[in-house]
Amino acid sequence: MTDPFHVLRRPLVRLAPDPAFAARLRDRVQHALAEGVPMTTAPQLATTEGDVAYLSLQLPDTGRAREFYRAVLGWRFGAGEEPGHSAQVDGQSLPLGIWDGPPSPGIRTPGVLLVHRVADIVASTTTVRSLGGTAGPPHQEPYGVVADCLDDQGNGFSLLELPPDAPRPPVNGALPGDVAYITISPGDEQRASQFYGALFGWRSAPGNVPGGRQVEGPAPMIGLWGGTGRQAVTLMYLVDDITQAVARVRDAGGTATQPEPQPYGVTSQCTDNQEMTFTLGQL
């Protein structure tokens, strides 16, 4: 005997409400969301703090990396540069390089070292230490004053002091081969949100994936992801034609997933010829 109460079962049905009600409520939701983003409390200028000013791909073999990224992303390297531990990429919007010497503190090879821009490096290193991280002494390099740091979860990064009028990189890249998005997988994204929020004044909001947080402010755009990635930092590179780019990755000895549509473009998850993971994005 079936339970007569099961006749009450009411599957979900879609019913459009009165259009005037729907429009009024949409306005209320939009307004409430806008109130939740306190843009007025932080002047736009302050957001250069924490911008990525330089980054370094740390890999087992710089020579193989040059071949791969030249073929896949069209990177050009400093003229007359001898093959060695370091190679600087020329002509991209965000300066970057490749390094196969001893990895920086807190970076596992293959991995990416992010160099964040700050206005006052002495103040920032003090903040790093007060937040439970470590910071080496600021020292002069040809391109500026830098300090090697670890966050409170042991992830390595560097700080570079730049004057307030130094140019910013594009938010999502501008040229093919540019870095268009940076994902930081720090272990615990809530802790990272607090650490980097206190250090750089970043705010972050939940992102499109579970455990993901979208950081507001820095350029290039940065997301925090709590998932257990093999790499603490994963870069997305801008490409014109993702189908062709995926073919180039495979030809050059890497792997690439079939391109998939996302809300912001089409992406493919890749590895290079030395097991470095990265993403291609046709945005």
Added chain:
Amino acid sequence: MSELLRAGRDEPDLLALYDRALPDVYGYLLSRCGSTAVAEDLTAETFLAAVTAVRAGTAVLSVAWLIGIARHKLIDHWRARSREQRHLETAYDAPATVEDPWDERLDALRAQQTLDLLAPQHRSVLTLRYLDDLPVPQVAAELGRTRHATEALIVRARAAFRRAYEGSSGGDD
């Protein structure tokens, strides 16, 4: 290009979800509360609670998540009505520990009208258990009761429903 990536971020996402999920949320609520005015109020409360969750970093941004919020709002609504009508409930809450088998084939429309006659707490538990088809442990969690108390409440609610249903069939009263 930056606009494209920004469009994938969270605040615009809730608005996009609003456009997609409004009929789901409203349809869920209207088919359970039976009143356009109440369904509109609870729909608004649902989406404003979703905004709060986005700010707090606890949003999941799916239709199922919104329906879950709507369900809480519906139960809160009946709970508030229950407080207003406490004197009525005690009459409905006569012990009904033994349930006679009841194999009548219920008429769906009359069953819905019967629900409207019930005390709010009986209506809540029957809605969760039968209209939403939730298992008893989840009903208990939604209502903040123990499983045992929930089972007892379901028995009382079924008895009250049956009295009201049979009472509504026998002519004038």
